[in-house]
């Protein structure tokens with residue numbers, strides 16, 4: 655480990671066992687992520703461009719937003735899989751879960767210092783590390799700002815290159831804004847695929863900045879515009895839920911049971927009450943419902 659760190663500092667190019675499969679990532683997003691045209695486009699473009707760059711001038715910082723079960727964790731594991739060949743098993747992919755790693759609001763100072771040192775240590779060992787912060791809505795405010803200096807364009811500190819890292823933040827904050835735009839668009843008879851990221855980005859940034867008791871509340875990461883892209887995940891429709899069910903069935907060798915996929919679609923709860931467009935749990939309960947109907 656020591657030798658490797660020294661080598662990495664000197665060469666400024668410690669890429670670990672970084673073997674990006676850019677085509678594989680694009681294909682996986684296109685084929686296996688349903689109903690999320692914005693996430694497909696933004697993630698493909700941002701990640702592929704970033705990976706192509708031998709010497710990026712700042713890290714890639716993505717923030718995923720949307721309701722539960724819409725594919726946020728799925729996309730973060732796709733990114734991991736196509737960069738390090740394994741979703742979460744790689745020593746260069748680090749996942750933080752606030753309720754586990756930062757449970758106490760009165761320990762913010764301690765968490766800040768732990769987080770900063772921990773990220774620095776990992777980037778010294780592997781400049782292409784990936785850091786995934788799940789459930790940002792549950793992180794005590796202030797903790798994440800410890801990373802502010804690392805997310806910007808300036809950092810080559812103590813010979814560690816901080817600009818090759820990928821940070822992914824995941825949260826449900828912003829779902830109201832996203833779901834509102836999805837609903838209005840549907841009511842206006844507009845195609846779902848016509849919703850553009852630029853209609854949502856500013857409102858998502860506002861929502862996270864103003865959401866009390868959550869990770870980005872009054873965070874300088876937002877005011878300093880250190881998030882490369884906000885990635886909106888739309889609420890899923892019944893047809894997407896049925897596709898999730900169909901895929902689950904195929905994985906179990908029951909591909910022909912379209913009747914089960916349809917029953918699963920029928921068994922979900924949909925919102926809003928009157929029009930029943932959007933699955934309130936996305937595809938999350940699909941495996942459980944498949945068990946029920948199979």
Ligand SMILES: Nc1ncnc2c1ncn2[C@@H]1O[C@H](COP(=O)(O)OP(=O)(O)OP(=O)(O)O)[C@@H](O)[C@H]1O
Nearest residue numbers: 686687688721722723724725726727728898937938
């Ligand atoms: N858009 C989608 N396309 C295909 N499969 C999906 C999609 N959304 C969810 N799924 C399926 O549902 C499961 C749960 O989704 P996922 O964990 O990605 O949700 P999430 O958005 O991260 O929600 P949460 O915040 O509750 O964790 C995934 O493993 C995946 O199989």
